[in-house]
Amino acid sequence: MSDVLRVQWTIIPRTAPQPWLTCSRCGEPRRFRSSDKIRVNANGKRVDAWLIYKCTCCGSTWNRPILERRQVQTIEPDFLTSLRTSDSMLTRRFAFDVEGLRRRAGRVEEFDDALVIRNVLSESTMPTRQLEILCSVPEPVGLRVDRMLANELQLSRSRVQSLAKIGELVAFPPGSHLRRAVRDGMRLVIDLPGYSGWPAIRAR
Numbered sequence: 001m002s003d004v005l006r007v008q009w010t011i012i013p014r015t016a017p018q019p020w021l022t023c024s025r026c027g028e029p030r031r032f033r034s035s036d037k038i039r040v041n042a043n044g045k046r047v048d049a050w051l052i053y054k055c056t057c058c059g060s061t062w063n064r065p066i067l068e069r070r071q072v073q074t075i076e077p078d079f080l081t082s083l084r085t086s087d088s089m090l091t092r093r094f095a096f097d098v099e100g101l102r103r104r105a106g107r108v109e110e111f112d113d114a115l116v117i118r119n120v121l122s123e124s125t126m127p128t129r130q131l132e133i134l135c136s137v138p139e140p141v142g143l144r145v146d147r148m149l150a151n152e153l154q155l156s157r158s159r160v161q162s163l164a165k166i167g168e169l170v171a172f173p174p175g176s177h178l179r180r181a182v183r184d185g186m187r188l189v190i191d192l193p194g195y196s197g198w199p200a201i202r203a204r
């Protein structure tokens with residue numbers, strides 16, 4: 001054992017990214033939110049499917065293409081059933097696919113509200129001096145690294161920045177930026193001698 005506490009944090013976004021689109025009814029750019037409903041249209045042997053978004057001001061809809069003029073026999077039957085029933089796992093997967101959304105919508109807003117599920121990977125000897133966090137991010141999330149650390153470790157954001165400045169907080173891979181969103185596989189190593197929050201980090 002060493003004096004390093006190793007943990008894994010899984011970061012689950014709560015709010016799906018929202019595109020900004022010119023709403024035909026409002027007459028100006030508005031945020032649109034996924035309705036978690038999929039519309040499927042079968043025309044002969046061709047199938048179209050859209051995820052329906054709604055203007056957050058007036059409720060007007062925008063159809064985000066999922067399938068376009070696809071031959072029905074090339075579609076997995078289970079997938080087609082999930083589309084027709086607006087299966088919640090599937091709608092979530094599409095709603096959180098920020099890259100796919102950007103290709104359709106241009107400007108997309110991401111949100112930083114997220115659930116952080118903590119797991120201890122290996123215990124340390126006492127007193128603990130260093131925390132190593134392995135970040136697991138199954139879906140892209142807008143949560144900045146410095147904000148996440150401040151929230152979860154109960155430190156001020158300026159303390160987090162100053163730890164980084166003096167080299168007591170190091171992010172891997174090299175070049176990772178604390179002011180940017182946390183990414184899958186990121187590893188954060190923080191020296192925290194004398195820190196009083198260790199029991200809280202182990203507790204969840």
Ligand SMILES: [Zn+2]
Nearest residue numbers: 023026055058
């Ligand atoms: Zn509108």
